[in-house]
Every structure is written in C-alpha cells, then in structure tokens.
Amino acid sequence: MLPERRCRLFTTLPAGNTTGDPYVRAGDKTGSGDFGTRNAIAVVWPLVIAVQSDRGRPGAASDDELIAEATRAVLKQLR
Numbered sequence: 001m002l003p004e005r006r007c008r009l010f011t012t013l014p015a016g017n018t019t020g021d022p023y024v025r026a027g028d029k030t031g032s033g034d035f036g037t038r039n040a041i042a043v044v045w046p047l048v049i050a051v052q053s054d055r056g057r058p059g060a061a062s063d064d065e066l067i068a069e070a071t072r073a074v075l076k077q078l079r
Helices: 004-016 064-078
Strands: 028-033 037-044 047-053
Touching (some): 037 064
Antiparallel strands (some): 028 037
C-alpha cells in the first residue's frame, strides 16, 4: 500500500494532464508515430483505458477522431 501522500499524488496528478483533450479527457497520456499511429491512455478511476490505432501505411496521418470515437464507445459500454 502506498503512503497517503503518494496515493493522493497518484490519484490527482493525471487529472491535470491535458495532452489528450481532443481524444480522451480523463487524466491521460497520448502519443503518435509512423504509419499514422495514435495512442491514448486514460485513467477513468478506477479503470485504465488504452486506445491504440495504426493506419498501416508509411507517412499516413493519424486519425484523431477514431481515437475519440473509440473512447466514446468504451465509455458508453461502461455506463
């Protein structure tokens, strides 16, 4: 078990992260790469949601709406 101070940091720090606002807004980390890869990981307490996509072509653009749509689909199933 984490000490209370560390536990509080673990549960509050992700909420201040805004890098994934267009995709997942829940305390998140996003990334992108070659082949149109886009990844988003979010903490939706007490769950962690990870959405990953790859366009399969060198130099392809990532599909940011795909990440947002997949996230909405997951959240809809959790309700």
